[in-house]
Amino acid sequence: MGLAAVLDPRYKMVGVEFQFKKMYPDPTECSKQVDRIHQLCNELVNEYTQQMSFDVSHVSVGVGTKEVDERGNANLFEGDDYMVYLKRRNMTRSSYVNIEFNHYLEEKIHPPNDPNFNVSKWWKNNRMKVKVPAKTAKDIYAIPVSIITSESAFSTSGRVISPHRAKLKQDIIEALMCG
Template identity: 30%
Template sequence: MRCVVHILNLVVQDGIKKVDKLVEIIRWAVKWIRQSPSRISKFTKFAKLVNPSTTKHLVRDVPTRWNSTYRMLNIAQAYEKTFERYNLKEYEFRSDIEKAGLSIPSPSDWQHIRHLCHFLKPFCDVPERISGTLYLTSNTCIEDIYSILTLLDDVISDASLCDIALAMRVKFDKYFDDVEKINLLLYFSLILDPRNKVKYLVILLEDRYRKEKMEEKKKYIMDSMYKLYNDYIRIHSPSTTSSTTVSSNSSSILGKRQNPDATTPKPPLRNKLRENMKTNIVESIGELEKYLKESVEEDSSTFNILDWWKVNSKRFPNLSLMAKDLFGIPVSTVASESVFSTSRRVLDPYRSSLTPKIVESIICTQDWLRGGISDNIDF
């Protein structure tokens, strides 16, 4: 399973390259202001005069993480008037930015940045949602991928964002252009959500491929799902266990009698085992068909998909095992990777004098605060 968040990061990075000049100006200005407390204090003073309603602090970005670039641009654009005042009043700032061959964005540039932030917001919301760890993500991932595709198609017609959207679409198509390129387990998870089933799958496929190719794509997905489910039947079906037990017991008894002609069960017994297995498989396939034919559940804020499968596991014993495995698939590695990148966010080039003990204390305290630690812990 590829990390969907990582792929979306690559997609947006290709689009951001089309506005490198504007991003570089904002990045330079934010970095310059945040380099000393006195500069931050002066910027805050100007902000209270011309942007009194804005209280967010300027943030630097990590160029390899586009969502941090989005946050940097989104906060900076709210301080358009403050940057203009700062540029007029602070000679050192104006001198350094000219030496760097840059200039403060014009009003049209700020408008373009605002338009860009509005377009990029879903690319920040989706990764944040699918990288969560306290709820299911595999059953909604396909819907998120298709929503991003629809957004790109709509923006391509926008003259101001056309180049950005086209560059992003090329990268997007590399990973998500067709059903065959997407991990089919994500489609299976979508179907095993009782609020969706095949009905919602058809809606997504029709919107993406139109009616001409929809049936072909649907058949490919459903055939693959039945194949996977047949494996669950083979592994978890009671008949498989009973036949294996009977065969081993028969072989053991015959071995004790040392009968060389009776290495397999007698034909009547073998036929009976085959009939039992065939009956069980038919019942199991009927279990999947029964689930698909039932009406979809109403979507509401109180609906809990895990509780639904827990309650209905007796009706769908094999299908519930398959659902349990599919819903447990993480579609993002952000949660695990963030564990190993926490220290880098604390110990950056501007705080490099911190000792290892202080860094450890900061990270540990941050973890306690986020975990809601109680007040009665002894330090």
């Protein structure tokens, strides 16, 4: 849910920091939790970057074979040097996407009280400006919070924490209750 908040242009990391300051009165713990969400965002964006780079380089690598064309010329993309170039380019692209994501975080926050605001439409309109975060947001917002009603989630005579759930960590219980 923290990732979804960060990917909402009305809140971003500022909204997460605001809510976590309410949840965690200890500044050290609050900072730790905010950093954890920021790290998760970076990891997710990096994962999407690698996946999108793999999709592109996988297609390009198909071109990089040692075939000879119809005129008898050797293919210009033969050898390991092209593969090394692709790997370096993907690394550079990855750092660019981190800059792209950080730029998104630093942009002005959309007014939170705009009744006509639609997160999905915002990402669709801005997908060319921040490609990887837009793809990430599209997938994150496609995940339903819950597919069952909250009453049936804990149907053991109205108790939220039953003996078989007593060993769950506090943050997991919180997430279950919120979901």
